[in-house]
Amino acid sequence: MDLISITQKRFESAITLSVIVPYFNESQVLPSLHSRLTAVLDSLPERCEIIYVDDGSSDDSLQVVEGFQSSSSIVRSLSLSRNFGKESAMSAGLEYSRGEAVVLIDADLQDPPELIAQMLEKWREGYDVVNMQRRERHGETWFKRQSAAIYYRLLNTLVKSDIPENVGDFRLLSRRVVDHINRMPERNRYMKGIFSWPGFKQCILQFDRDARFSGETKWNYFKLLGLAMDGITSFSIRPLRLATIFGSVIAAGSLFYGLFIVAQTMFWGNAVTGYPSLMVVQLAIGGIQLLCIGLLGEYIGRIFIEAKQRPLFLVQSVKEKPAVMIFDQMEKRA
Ligand code: UDP
Numbered sequence: 001m002d003l004i005s006i007t008q009k010r011f012e013s014a015i016t017l018s019v020i021v022p023y024f025n026e027s028q029v030l031p032s033l034h035s036r037l038t039a040v041l042d043s044l045p046e047r048c049e050i051i052y053v054d055d056g057s058s059d060d061s062l063q064v065v066e067g068f069q070s071s072s073s074i075v076r077s078l079s080l081s082r083n084f085g086k087e088s089a090m091s092a093g094l095e096y097s098r099g100e101a102v103v104l105i106d107a108d109l110q111d112p113p114e115l116i117a118q119m120l121e122k123w124r125e126g127y128d129v130v131n132m133q134r135r136e137r138h139g140e141t142w143f144k145r146q147s148a149a150i151y152y153r154l155l156n157t158l159v160k161s162d163i164p165e166n167v168g169d170f171r172l173l174s175r176r177v178v179d180h181i182n183r184m185p186e187r188n189r190y191m192k193g194i195f196s197w198p199g200f201k202q203c204i205l206q207f208d209r210d211a212r213f214s215g216e217t218k219w220n221y222f223k224l225l226g227l228a229m230d231g232i233t234s235f236s237i238r239p240l241r242l243a244t245i246f247g248s249v250i251a252a253g254s255l256f257y258g259l260f261i262v263a264q265t266m267f268w269g270n271a272v273t274g275y276p277s278l279m280v281v282q283l284a285i286g287g288i289q290l291l292c293i294g295l296l297g298e299y300i301g302r303i304f305i306e307a308k309q310r311p312l313f314l315v316q317s318v319k320e321k322p323a324v325m326i327f328d329q330m331e332k333r334a
């Protein structure tokens with residue numbers, strides 16, 4: 001091994017904390033985020049890196065991030081070739097991360113960077129996943145809060161796993177969990193499920209989620225509904241089971257009703273009545289059948305997407321200081 005790669009190796013094993021920030025058109029917030037984040041990281045004894053993942057922003061966010069690199073050598077800037085969605089951006093960050101502990105944080109300052117110190121504390125105690133649970137949802141509408149509550153209830157009954165309620169993507173993962181997640185092959189990155197699937201020692205810290213610092217959320221209700229659907233269908237086949245049960249109940253009911261009608265006709269004769277009941281039964285069964293076909297379609301769609309095996313994201317550029325330089329600077333700081 002030559003000197004550079006030895007230093008590189010030494011450097012890689014020296015990184016303790018990676019902070020991953022996926023962002024999409026956040027140029028207004030990024031400077032405040034960066035100054036708060038570096039203030040926190042500078043106060044930590046750990047060697048850190050910040051991985052900014054540009055999810056195909058169309059504003060000047062990427063230039064803003066690359067500007068940070070002149071004053072801070074711990075900044076690595078990753079840029080995806082287009083907008084792949086936050087899940088893919090996070091996956092990219094996880095793949096490039098080198099730290100023994102990895103923190104995922106939103107760019108919009110809804111997740112306070114100051115909490116990273118507490119999260120690391122838990123990690124040092126031996127936890128592999130530190131979930132950050134929202135105590136209050138500031139700046140969110142009543143409707144959003146209610147729909148979120150109902151959704152979690154539904155998700156946890158259907159998926160029957162331990163997806164903690166009101167925990168977003170803000171969390172700390174240990175290296176071994178990150179390695180397992182990086183090996184998970186699915187294209188459908190429903191991160192809430194993916195983060196809790198590996199298990200290991202998990203804990204929950206509560207925090208107050210702030211309102212967005214500026215800009216708009218990129219989620220609308222239509223997208224959220226899609227995400228909700230993804231969550232259920234990518235982590236559970238219970239809806240299919242429910243459809244089977246539902247179908248069996250209806251089939252059994254129809255059988256008895258059918259027998260009843262036959263008996264009624266044989267013993268009492270049948271004047272042509274029953275148009276309303278006929279219509280109701282017809283429509284109800286038709287509706288249920290369509291629903292179940294739709295449900296099947298959801299799963300088949302997912303099989304189709306998985307079968308294509310396309311990459312999760314494409315990286316357009318990586319800008320980072322050579323490892324040796326960062327190492328030097330860190331040595332000086334330490
Ligand atoms: N984000 C991203 N790609 C997208 C949409 C969002 O990387 O396609 C980032 C966004 O810049 C922010 C984080 O994901 O850092 C959370 O997004 P947002 O605030 O819109 O979601 P919310 O907080 O409302 O769940």
Ligand code: MG
Pocket residue numbers: 106108110212217
């Ligand atoms: Mg946000």
